[in-house]
Amino acid sequence: MRLVKQLMVIINPISGTASKKGVDEAIRHEAIKYSLATDIRFTTGPDDATRLAKEAIEKGYYGVIACGGDGTVNETARALRGSDVALGIIPMGSGNGLARHLNIPMTVKGAMRVIAEDRVIACDYATANDHPFFCTFGIGFDAEVTYKFSEKGKRGLTTYLQTTLDEFVKYRSEEYTIIANGETVTEEALLVACCNASQYGNNAYIAPTASIKDGLLDITIIHKGSPLKLALAGIDVLTGLVGKTAKATTFRAPNVTIIRRTQGAAHLDGEPANMDTRIDVNIHPAQLKLFTTARKSHYRALLSPQIPFISPFILTMQDIGYKIVNLFR
Numbered sequence: 001m002r003l004v005k006q007l008m009v010i011i012n013p014i015s016g017t018a019s020k021k022g023v024d025e026a027i028r029h030e031a032i033k034y035s036l037a038t039d040i041r042f043t044t045g046p047d048d049a050t051r052l053a054k055e056a057i058e059k060g061y062y063g064v065i066a067c068g069g070d071g072t073v074n075e076t077a078r079a080l081r082g083s084d085v086a087l088g089i090i091p092m093g094s095g096n097g098l099a100r101h102l103n104i105p106m107t108v109k110g111a112m113r114v115i116a117e118d119r120v121i122a123c124d125y126a127t128a129n130d131h132p133f134f135c136t137f138g139i140g141f142d143a144e145v146t147y148k149f150s151e152k153g154k155r156g157l158t159t160y161l162q163t164t165l166d167e168f169v170k171y172r173s174e175e176y177t178i179i180a181n182g183e184t185v186t187e188e189a190l191l192v193a194c195c196n197a198s199q200y201g202n203n204a205y206i207a208p209t210a211s212i213k214d215g216l217l218d219i220t221i222i223h224k225g226s227p228l229k230l231a232l233a234g235i236d237v238l239t240g241l242v243g244k245t246a247k248a249t250t251f252r253a254p255n256v257t258i259i260r261r262t263q264g265a266a267h268l269d270g271e272p273a274n275m276d277t278r279i280d281v282n283i284h285p286a287q288l289k290l291f292t293t294a295r296k297s298h299y300r301a302l303l304s305p306q307i308p309f310i311s312p313f314i315l316t317m318q319d320i321g322y323k324i325v326n327l328f329r
Contacts, residue, residue, distance in 0.1 A: 030112035
C-alpha cells in the first residue's frame with residue numbers, strides 16, 4: 001500500500017495582485033493526481049504562517065507549502081528551519097524571488113509537480129541581527145523603496161517600478177563601514193545587499209551568481225555616483241549584469257558586519273524592517289529542507305542584456321561633458 005504524504009498548504013489570500021479564488025480547489029485537484037494529502041489553511045494576519053507551520057511540525061507533516069509571495073515564504077520558513085519538515089513554494093506574490101531563483105513554475109500545476117517530484121535539498125538561510133531571511137536583505141535605497149512600496153494600496157511590478165523612480169529622484173547615498181573576510185572598508189553607497197539567493201524578484205538580479213547551497217553570502221555594494229551612473233547601475237540589476245562594471249562591487253563571505261551612522265530602513269525578503277546602526281549578517285548552512293526541481297534554470301533577466309552595451313558610450317560622453325564644463329569655469 002502506498003504511503004500518502006501529509007502536506008499543510010498555507011495560502012496568503014492577500015499576497016500579490018491576483019485573486020486567490022479557486023486556488024485551494026486547484027491545489028487539491030493537483031494533489032489528488034499525485035496521491036498527496038493536503039490540509040489547506042488560510043492566513044488571517046501577520047505571523048499566521050509561522051504559527052501554522054509550527055503546528056505542522058508538531059503533527060508530523062511531511063512538508064509545508066507556502067502559497068504566496070516572499071513574505072509568506074519567509075514567515076513559513078522561519079518555523080521550518082532546523083526541522084525535518086520540507087518547505088514547498090506555490091508562487092503567488094508580486095516578485096517571487098526565491099521561487100524564481102529555484103526555477104519553480106509560476107503556476108499551481110507546475111509548482112505542485114515540483115513538490116510531487118519529491119526532490120528535497122538542504123539549503124542555507126541567513127540572519128540580519130537574528131532576523132531570518134531566505135532570499136535577500138538590504139539597506140539603503142532598496143530598503144527605502146520597500147518601505148514606500150509597502151504603503152501603496154496597489155501591488156505589482158508597475159507600482160514597484162513607479163515607486164523606485166519616485167525615490168530615485170530624491171534619495172541620497174549614505175556612508176557605510178563594511179567588515180568581512182578580515183577587511184574593513186568605509187564608503188558612501190547607494191545600497192548594500194546581502195543575498196542568499198540571486199534576485200529581488202521579477203528576474204531583477206542583485207546577485208546573479210548566488211547559490212543557496214554554498215554556505216556563503218553574496219554581498220553587492222552599488223557605489224555612490226552621478227544620477228546617470230546610478231541609473232545605469234539600476235539597468236545592470238534589471239539585466240542581470242550587476243557586478244560586471246565599476247558601478248558595483250560584489251564578493252562572498254560567510255558573515256558581514258555593516259555599520260551606518262543612524263538606524264533606519266532595511267528589508268528582509270522584500271518586507272520592510274527597522275534596523276540598528278550595527279547589523280551583523282550571518283549565513284546558516286544547510287538548515288532548511290526545500291522542495292526543488294532538477295530542471296535546469298533558464299536565465300531570464302527582466303530586461304534584455306543588450307541594453308547595457310550602450311553604457312560605456314553614455315558614460316564616456318558624460319565624462320567628456322564634465323571636462324568641457326570644467327574648462328570654462
